[in-house]
Amino acid sequence: MIQNPNINSISWFFSFPFPGVNSSLVADFMPTSSWNISSELDKDYFLTLDEPMNNITTTLGQTAELHCKVSGNPPPTVRWLKNDAPVVQEPRRISFRATAYGSRLRIRNLDTTDTGYFQCVATNGRRTVSTTGVLFVKFGPPPTASPGSS
Secondary structure, three states: OEEOOOOOOEEEEEEOOOOOOOOEEEEEEOOOOEEOOHHHHHHHOEEEEEEOOOOEEEEOOOOEEEEEEEEEEOOOEEEEEEOOEEOOOEOOOEEEEEEOOEEEEEEOOOOHHHOEEEEEEEEOOOOEEEEEEEEEEEOOOOOOOOOOOO
């Protein structure tokens, strides 16, 4: 907001050169004490979803990485959700961290219960963007017996 105490009022004078219409009209406007120029200041703020999240199909015991590719000014913070609930980190199994491109969610030693809709929600105080991907964990083929084993 910019304040200017030097302007007390603004007057406009209109002339109407039409027969039967008052020949002049004066309008006085009292300005507010400040002007909102946020649109000019906001032009440097942005938040962009740079790439939609991909879907992953994998098998039990594998590792999956989901990427949230966003950019913004100010830099965004990212939240991860699984089936609309916050993802809870588990030491050495489920982790997420900020990256140069946004955020990465890594899940190790996958189980079928890890299957679900994963969403990243990025916000920078001005805007919010999100993207959703599906992680599907299926049973893998049974281990094969090696020759010579009983």
